[in-house]
Amino acid sequence: MTFRLVRLGALLSIVALVALYAVVRLNTRGRWLPSLPLKIGQWSVTEMPVNEEERNMLGNPKLNGFELANPLQERIFGRIVAVNSFDVFSPPSVFQYYAVTAEKAQPLEGGGKGLLQIYRQFGSDVRIAMLSWAQRPDGSVSLIGVPAGASHDPLARFNLGTQTVFQENRSCLIRLFIMIHPADPSGAQARRNLINAANDLRKALLGGKQPAPSAEGDLRISEGGKDSEYVSDKTATTENVPTNQLLSLKPGSTWDFESVVMQDDGAVKVSEKVIVGGTRVVAGQTGVDVSIFRSGKLWRREVYQQDSKGLRLLAFGDATATLIEISPPLDLVNYPVKEGADVYWKGTLSIRGRKLPTAGYSRVSARENIVSTAGRFAAYRLDSVFTVEGETPTHFPAIRWLAPGIGFVRRGYADDGKPAVAQLKRFTVK
Amino acid sequence: MTTQDAPTGAVSRPGLARYTTAFLIVGVPVALLCVILFQLCDNVWFSAGSVLTYQAFIPLGALALAWNRRQELRKIITELALLFPDPEHPKRRGNEWLAVFGALVILLGVIISLPVVGLIGLLLLVIGIVFCIWGPFVLRGLAAPISYLVLSFIPPPVQGLVGPISSNFHFRSVAFAGYILRAMGRKPTILGPTLTLNGQSPLYVPSSFSGMGLLLGALAFTILVILWNRLKIGPAFLLLFTSVALALAANMLRVLMLVSLQNPSLLPEPLFLIFVCLPLWFAGGFLARQAAAQVREL
Numbered sequence: 220m221t222f223r224l225v226r227l228g229a230l231l232s233i234v235a236l237v238a239l240y241a242v243v244r245l246n247t248r249g250r251w252l253p254s255l256p257l258k259i260g261q262w263s264v265t266e267m268p269v270n271e272e273e274r275n276m277l278g279n280p281k282l283n284g285f286e287l288a289n290p291l292q293e294r295i296f297g298r299i300v301a302v303n304s305f306d307v308f309s310p311p312s313v314f315q316y317y318a319v320t321a322e323k324a325q326p327l328e329g330g331g332k333g334l335l336q337i338y339r340q341f342g343s344d345v346r347i348a349m350l351s352w353a354q355r356p357d358g359s360v361s362l363i364g365v366p367a368g369a370s371h372d373p374l375a376r377f378n379l380g381t382q383t384v385f386q387e388n389r390s391c392l393i394r395l396f397i398m399i400h401p402a403d404p405s406g407a408q409a410r411r412n413l414i415n416a417a418n419d420l421r422k423a424l425l426g427g428k429q430p431a432p433s434a435e436g437d438l439r440i441s442e443g444g445k446d447s448e449y450v451s452d453k454t455a456t457t458e459n460v461p462t463n464q465l466l467s468l469k470p471g472s473t474w475d476f477e478s479v480v481m482q483d484d485g486a487v488k489v490s491e492k493v494i495v496g497g498t499r500v501v502a503g504q505t506g507v508d509v510s511i512f513r514s515g516k517l518w519r520r521e522v523y524q525q526d527s528k529g530l531r532l533l534a535f536g537d538a539t540a541t542l543i544e545i546s547p548p549l550d551l552v553n554y555p556v557k558e559g560a561d562v563y564w565k566g567t568l569s570i571r572g573r574k575l576p577t578a579g580y581s582r583v584s585a586r587e588n589i590v591s592t593a594g595r596f597a598a599y600r601l602d603s604v605f606t607v608e609g610e611t612p613t614h615f616p617a618i619r620w621l622a623p624g625i626g627f628v629r630r631g632y633a634d635d636g637k638p639a640v641a642q643l644k645r646f647t648v649k
Numbered sequence: 650m651t652t653q654d655a656p657t658g659a660v661s662r663p664g665l666a667r668y669t670t671a672f673l674i675v676g677v678p679v680a681l682l683c684v685i686l687f688q689l690c691d692n693v694w695f696s697a698g699s700v701l702t703y704q705a706f707i708p709l710g711a712l713a714l715a716w717n718r719r720q721e722l723r724k725i726i727t728e729l730a731l732l733f734p735d736p737e738h739p740k741r742r743g744n745e746w747l748a749v750f751g752a753l754v755i756l757l758g759v760i761i762s763l764p765v766v767g768l769i770g771l772l773l774l775v776i777g778i779v780f781c782i783w784g785p786f787v788l789r790g791l792a793a794p795i796s797y798l799v800l801s802f803i804p805p806p807v808q809g810l811v812g813p814i815s816s817n818f819h820f821r822s823v824a825f826a827g828y829i830l831r832a833m834g835r836k837p838t839i840l841g842p843t844l845t846l847n848g849q850s851p852l853y854v855p856s857s858f859s860g861m862g863l864l865l866g867a868l869a870f871t872i873l874v875i876l877w878n879r880l881k882i883g884p885a886f887l888l889l890f891t892s893v894a895l896a897l898a899a900n901m902l903r904v905l906m907l908v909s910l911q912n913p914s915l916l917p918e919p920l921f922l923i924f925v926c927l928p929l930w931f932a933g934g935f936l937a938r939q940a941a942a943q944v945r946e947l
Contacts, residue, residue, distance in 0.1 A: 221736075221742075224781075224782070227674075228671075230749045232678040234678070234749065234753055236681075239685060241759050242688060275695070275696030276692065279692065306692060306762050316819075373761060376763065377757075377760060377761050
């Protein structure tokens with residue numbers, strides 16, 4: 220046996236032992252994962268198990284999958300993954316057939332930046348927006364490894380690996396992603412949802428403590444891309460509208476609609492007329508009576524209140540029953556109108572003397588161009604839901620498109636549990 | 650007085666002890682590095698839907714090729730021993746630095762969590778150990794197994810290349826299954842990887858049915874067959890094309906079988922049987938002829 224062979228064996232043994240040490244450290248260091256609260260701001264949290272394929276792709280780290288839902292039941296999917304190697308930066312398995320078409324560094328509340336990316340499915344227009352960042356126990360954030368290109372950057376990989384093996388580097392990768400609805404122009408609402416959820420989640424994970432300052436670092440993010448309008452600040456900027464009167468509530472104003480109600484046996488068309496009546500006092504508050512007629516017969520009544528602060532709903536009911544009173548008035552939109560602005564409300568519904576605890580949520584989701592036989596209107600889409608709380612909560616969702624100075628130009632609502640859409644045909648605004 | 654020499658080729662007891670010690674000194678750290686590398690590649694090779702599962706079997710193929718060439722290697726070693734009696738002669742031994750460099754590359758692969766770097770390290774380690782223990786001539790004699798390792802072990806960049814191709818294969822497999830079903834008078838609706846038939850609930854064809862894993866595996870196996878049989882370039886290309894065609898046909902068969910599980914009424918249809926049986930018949934016939942040729946050679 221030669222000295223050379225012994226030397227080879229000794230050198231290989233040293234390298235093998237260092238490699239073994241590195242493997243053990245990588246597998247034991249990266250085990251930190253913060254616990255997830257049940258409610259994060261406006262978002263309710265549901266744990267969602269992560270499938271085995273994705274676990275394997277990420278290198279079997281410690282991780283949590285979850286789903287966030289807001290009062291409008293819009294859903295954001297999330298992952299919190301303990302960072303133990305670069306494998307965890309692989310995209311979730313749902314992105315297997317998607318390519319990144321735009322990205323930017325997105326500032327987060329409390330300092331630091333996350334990475335906002337748009338993924339587009341190969342050969343289709345299906346898009347997903349994802350916001351990711353690496354968070355440390357002190358709340359500071361970092362983007363080491365988060366940018367998609369970083370997985371091809373050997374230096375970034377080496378830095379992360381050596382930090383995990385030889386230094387105390389505990390962090391978790393947080394990812395939130397949401398499908399962009401085709402009706403969401405440039406994904407503005409999806410992006411607002413992601414950013415709100417990210418800020419709420421970061422605060423919730425810190426339990427009210429102030430986050431430590433985050434180092435900016437060398438982000439190496441390629442700003443822009445094919446879908447750059449989907450990450451552009453222009454589309455996300457809240458817009459001050461020079462109007463404070465979305466709905467004309469002068470007596471005699473009328474709107475004629477054609478409604479399509481989806482019944483079990485197909486779509487049914489019905490004509491509707493909305494007429495603004497006189498004033499009415501509901502639980503000490505003065506509002507304006509708005510009656511909705513279907514095929515010439517009174518079908519529903521709603522009482523609105525509007526001033527320089529906003530538009531509110533005081534009561535509603537059908538043709539026969541007494542009105543269901545809302546206390547305090549349910550805020551639908553605050554003036555001046557801002558795209559993306561939302562309003563929370565908590566109160567009671569009074570039905571024949573019974574008081575039911577109720578929660579409401581309303582949001583100016585987008586500014587859309589609505590085309591109908593009555594014309595073309597630039598309208599604000601107002602998504603709202605109010606929920607009668609109880610053992611089995613009942614949700615009353617509604618979508619109203621309101622054009623400044625004109626009022627309703629389209630309405631989406633549930634007619635006895637069936638989806639219905641009303642399109643404006645004619646209108647007279649006093 | 651006459652003496653009797655030990656029979657030629659037999660290994661004396663001190664020699665055996667020496668070989669065993671050498672094996673332990675070099676073999677134990679190499680085995681440890683291989684286990685670490687296996688752990689690094691585990692997710693790439695054995696994750697659900699992985700297209701690189703075949704790589705786990707490449708070392709066995711390389712060992713088989715080395716075994717296939719054992720007579721030539723033995724001859725090279727014997728000739729070298731006769732030509733250069735000094736066992737430390739540079740023609741019979743190399744230095745150890747390439748092997749150590751290979752081990753360091755494996756360590757780097759572990760730290761940066763890149764299996765491909767680890768696999769390159771393994772290649773360098775293997776080449777380095779052969780070079781260190783047996784020298785450059787034996788290394789040249791092992792060109793075929795080493796080429797096989799290089800050709801089949803270096804994974805293509807998964808995200809950059811295999812991802813889009815795999816997605817393309819996946820969607821096209823489902824679309825082609827749709828053509829076959831239309832030829833059978835059915836009216837399937839295809840939406841990406843989803844196939845809906847007879848108003849039933851949509852059937853999602855998983856990404857593992859893209860056929861890429863089957864195709865890459867078939868190519869790796871065909872390269873092994875080509876090197877084993879030392880085929881010339883013409884027959885080698887013919888065999889490669891055949892294996893690609895068979896892999897694609899076999900994948901189509903898998904997709905059709907998946908569809909038939911949801912629609913058992915398809916099974917007795919003559920056209921379905923033809924589409925399912927033809928590739929099997931061709932593949933079976935081809936393999937049987939190959940096996941018969943091998944048996945005749947023996």
